Amino acid sequence: MLDLTTLNKPQLAAVRQIEGALLLLAGAGSGKTRVITYRIAYMILSKEIPPENILAVTFTNKAANEMKERVEDLVGKARTKGMIVSTFHSLCVRILRLEIEKLGYKRNFSIYSSADQVGLIRQIVREIYHGDKKIDSEKILWIISAAKNGLIGHEQFSPKKGDEYELLASKVYPRYRSALKAFNALDFDDIIMLTIELFERFSDILDRWQERFRYIMVDEYQDTNAAQFLLIKLLAAKYRNLCVVGDDDQSIYGWRGADVGNILDFEKDYSGCRLIKLEQNYRSTGNILKAANSVIKNNKQRTGKTLWTDCGAGKLIDMMVAQDDEEEATTVVERIQMERFKNDLSYGDFAVLYRANAQSRAFEEQLRYENIPYLLIGGMEFYERKEVKDSLSYLKAISNPSDEVALLRVINFPRRGIGDGTVIKINQWSVEQGCQLFEAFGRVGQIPGISVATGDLVLGFHAQLIESRQRLQKKGGLAAKVQELFKTLGIEEELYRTIDDPASARRRVENVEQIVNAAAAYEERTANPTLAGFLEKVSLLDDGHYPGMGKKIPGSDAVVLMSLHSSKGLEFPYVFLAGLEEGNLPHSKSIDEGFSIDEERRLCYVGITRARRHLTITRCLYRKKYGKLQERYPSRFLEELPEELLNHQKGAMAAAATEAEADKMASNFFARMQSMLVA
């Protein structure tokens, strides 16, 4: 039976409130995940609710997997069969794979990454804009994506007056939409939006899924946007057993369309809902919580929670001022070394958090120099790398030949002598003829202006794709087939040929090999592995946590580097919060473009509350920007920290009270390092 005695009062109340609407306001470190997992376990074990009627939605795969494992630990794997714990996007893809034909797409649709989206938009802009200004396609994508997240279709979209980008976006939007459909592809926003469309147009389908998910839980509800809100509203409308969990103080995705209003208005949207607050913090020391509370209380619009702990005050918060970003990195790394030796810690106990991914560089360099293992989360993702994308595009083009973005990417990779001129001619012809690009490849002989020699190259490519498709659609040995395909294509040789530096060429070859490893890992843990299934996993992946993928070596002990955004939901014994300067945190974009400073403050709050035992805050007097030094000023958030919580430092060695002590510590430190090296 489930042991509920370890839960505190509000936690227990939340676990036992199964029916109806429940708003669970869970402060940082208040045991939120524990409550959700116990709640699911309670449903299954005590209320005998069939697991297939339970749905839990999260924002990241990592959170979903963790939650699933923890429920399985509580009730046993056999009793969770049919329960769905997944991200919004995975859930919707799952639904769409079954039902999307109703909307005129094929079931083997591709999912476009943001880079794919930008590429497509760039192409459309080239077709319709003939002015002489250079156009930032990413900006247009932002406008379209914001519209989609707000559930504004291309028919309803009306550009803000006087804004040329809005105007251009209004012209691009419908074409973008129809291009995606013609390519049988969805972007991230479509995944949610089309699921809603499906539910709104086909009430029988909605009804079926409502029957399936009688009990729904949504984690990180403060991060939901208008589309996600509506999706949940539709699914929960019949049984109204909806529990949303979140923390308005940790709402940091407003820029992506998330609406804190969704959580603030929950009580209005679901009248008769019950509200439970979790305010006891089990993570951090008293001083860390005091610091966090005194920063966040400066925000106006809040539900008002105050975190408390009975774990004692702990150490003061270290405040370090460095000359420049390089010194900031060396000081932080020195301190990590020192604390590690002093307290017998592992590298994995430390995290360095920052506002912008670009800040990771200095830390990376220093950690590499000191030979300290580190794990970099975010930034240039594994799948964003050119060689990885080119190789994956092959698989995408094979899986969905309508995917023209993928086709165009690989038509001349590896180099086979089909240049831009030819591609443009084929593309134009296919548009005129109203046939798909892939078909046009096969009919290249009919296209005027292409030499027979070049035409043969195109036909060769076409034939190779068809042949590969037949081979890869057959069941079994997916990873082996992928490996064979890459070998036939000569990707390895191509990389060695085009990259001057052999070491970096080697690294890239290894990256491509990782795809094969990932396919093998996927094949191993999936009942009916298919190429499309593998590609879907890859597209919806959030970070490098997939087995056999990316930079994470399982079980490795490494210092973690990541942005404040990616740190939400995580905790570390020792946290370094770097670059607390005006223009960085708060970021200049939010200062001068009128975006909310409150969201930046929440970001700061998230950073502080990641720390369990000790927090170090750093800032620089100067920082390199565009290659030259720039003066920096302390962040306004630093003034919001009570002076009595701070311990001002000059550098790592200043942690020791006296010079003699510092000397002693230094010699100890080096002695231990020596013995480490010898051993």
Place this chain on the structure above:
DNA sequence: GTTGCGTTTATTTTT
């Protein structure tokens, strides 16, 4: 069609 060089331009956060 491909390669290499010089010029430009950008740095928020991401499912």
Place this chain on the structure above:
DNA sequence: TAAACGCAAC
């Protein structure tokens, strides 16, 4: 500073 782009030579 360094990556990304455009243009000219091969």
